[in-house]
Amino acid sequence: MYHLEAEIREQPLTVKRSFDRIISHSETIKDLFNDDRDIFIIGSGSSYHSALFLSSILDSLSIFNKPMPSSLFNDMLESSEYRDGLVIAFSQSGESSDVIASAKAAKNRNFKLVSITNGEINTLAHMSDHNLSYNVGEEIAITATKSFTGSLIASLAIYSSISGLDINIAGLSASIDGLIAKSASMSLDFSFKKAIFLGSGIFNVSAMEGALKLRETAGIDAEGFPFREYQHGYIETLDDQTLVVCISDVPSDKIRTYTSKFLLVDTVGSDLISGLDDPLLRAIADIIPLQILALRSAIARNIDPDHPKKLTKVVK
Numbered sequence: 001m002y003h004l005e006a007e008i009r010e011q012p013l014t015v016k017r018s019f020d021r022i023i024s025h026s027e028t029i030k031d032l033f034n035d036d037r038d039i040f041i042i043g044s045g046s047s048y049h050s051a052l053f054l055s056s057i058l059d060s061l062s063i064f065n066k067p068m069p070s071s072l073f074n075d076m077l078e079s080s081e082y083r084d085g086l087v088i089a090f091s092q093s094g095e096s097s098d099v100i101a102s103a104k105a106a107k108n109r110n111f112k113l114v115s116i117t118n119g120e121i122n123t124l125a126h127m128s129d130h131n132l133s134y135n136v137g138e139e140i141a142i143t144a145t146k147s148f149t150g151s152l153i154a155s156l157a158i159y160s161s162i163s164g165l166d167i168n169i170a171g172l173s174a175s176i177d178g179l180i181a182k183s184a185s186m187s188l189d190f191s192f193k194k195a196i197f198l199g200s201g202i203f204n205v206s207a208m209e210g211a212l213k214l215r216e217t218a219g220i221d222a223e224g225f226p227f228r229e230y231q232h233g234y235i236e237t238l239d240d241q242t243l244v245v246c247i248s249d250v251p252s253d254k255i256r257t258y259t260s261k262f263l264l265v266d267t268v269g270s271d272l273i274s275g276l277d278d279p280l281l282r283a284i285a286d287i288i289p290l291q292i293l294a295l296r297s298a299i300a301r302n303i304d305p306d307h308p309k310k311l312t313k314v315v316k
Contacts, residue, residue, distance in 0.1 A: 004141035004217070004305045008291050011146050012177040015284075018134035018150045019169045022157035025132060029161040032114060032130070038085035039065040040106075042073050044098050046144045047090035049209045050116070050151035054088065056202050057159045057280065070098040074105050083109040091115065092139070092147040094122025103127050116154045118147045132157075141306040143217045145291050148209065149176075152284050159280070168281060175274045175285040182272055183292035190300035192243035192261050195222040197290070198230055199247035202283045206247050210290030217305050218297035227252070245293070247286050248279075265289050 039058070041051040048069050055067035068076065070089070087106040091099040094117040103113055103124060115128040118136060125131040134150035153169075160167045195214055199207035207224035214222040225234060227249055238244075238258040244251055245263045264270035266286045274285040298305035 002141070002295070002299075002304075002306050004143060004145065004295050007139055007141055007146045008288070008295065009180055010136070011149050011288065012173045012180070014136040014146045015149055015153050015176065016169050016173050018136055018153040019157055019167065021135055022132050022154045023160060025130075026157075026161040028130060029132075029158050032086065032112070033063060033162055035086075037112075038082055039063065039088070040073065040082075040085065040111075041065055041067040041088045041090070042070045042099065042102055043090035044070045044096055046148045046209060046212060047092060047096070047099070047151065049205050049212070050090040050148065050155065051088070052208070053152050053202070053205045053283070054090075054155040054158065056205065057155055061159070061162055063162075070096065070102045073102040077102075077105050077109060083111070085109075085111050086114065087111045088114045088116065089124060089128075090117075090151055091122075091124050092118045092144055092151065094119065094124035096124075100124055100127070116151055118150060142308050142311050143213060143294065143305070145213075149284055149287060152287075156280060156284075168276075168278065171276060172281045172285060175276050175281070176288050179272060179274065179285055179288040180292070183289040186263075186272065186289070186292075188263060188293075188296075189261065190297055193220070193241040195220055195243040195245060196230065196234075196238065197222065197224040197245045197247065198227045198249070198251070199224070199283075199286075200226045200228070200249065202279050203248045203286065206283050206286045206290065207245070209287060210245060210247070210293070213291055213294040214297060216308055216311060217294035218301055218303055219308070220297060230255075245290065247290075248282065263289075263293065 043051040051067040113128045114130045115124045120133040136146045136150040197207035197210045211222040211224035243261045247265045272289045276282045
């Protein structure tokens with residue numbers, strides 16, 4: 001078994017463990033959001049998608065914030081007068097050079113720094129005023145799977161801490177377990193040349209992450225869009241060599257005109273149903289079929305899914 005597959009299969013357990021670990025910091029988390037301060041949420045690659053997920057959660061609580069890629073944060077800060085705010089930095093390793101450079105710049109402007117990382121012993125955690133470690137264990141495959149869902153679980157724990165609402169983590173764990181089994185046997189023609197992932201609202205994070213996983217693992221050109229946004233120009237390059245992955249919705253008649261290749265996730269006509277009601281939980285569960293799509297696409301192309309040729313686990 002490839003490391004990537006083994007790590008995907010760990011997630012029913014890691015989501016529960018991560019939530020319990022982060023929710024133990026509930027009082028500290030609530031205190032961070034008591035002050036009226038500018039909030040920036042940063043990350044790179046999958047960690048930027050984690051930043052977008054947390055941003056959407058804070059928006060739902062009417063907490064104004066700005067998510068952005070770590071590589072853009074420094075330039076923004078240098079051209080502004082922002083100071084004394086809060087930066088929440090996602091980094092699975094805690095060693096990404098872009099995130100660390102942004103964290104240093106933020107500290108120089110007297111920002112409070114909160115890091116969300118897999119482990120506690122890393123450069124970013126050491127620099128931080130507070131570190132929230134979701135601790136899913138070592139991840140050997142280059143492509144992030146359990147560490148990505150771990151970071152989303154950290155955001156759920158933040159949401160629960162601020163809102164006081166309970167989170168059905170047991171239900172999410174069971175849903176992930178079921179989706180792993182269903183996705184492993186899903187019927188799909190893997191001859192597609194490129195892919196588009198569509199998801200709106202919180203499911204756009206799932207779409208963006210699914211596209212990145214396929215690009216990283218199987219070397220296939222893939223992009224993620226909101227459903228309606230895709231029809232504003234981007235649809236021009238859609239053809240029958242394109243797989244369209246639809247998350248929590250169905251493709252429009254216009255999209256169906258140009259391709260016959262579809263994968264439906266958690267929507268009408270799909271076998272890949274999460275069985276969950278909460279959109280936040282569904283958006284996390286729906287990541288699982290996309291991870292397995294990337295794994296199976298790589299194997300179908302005789303590509304080692306654990307070791308993409310041009311990638312390293314940490315971008316220095």
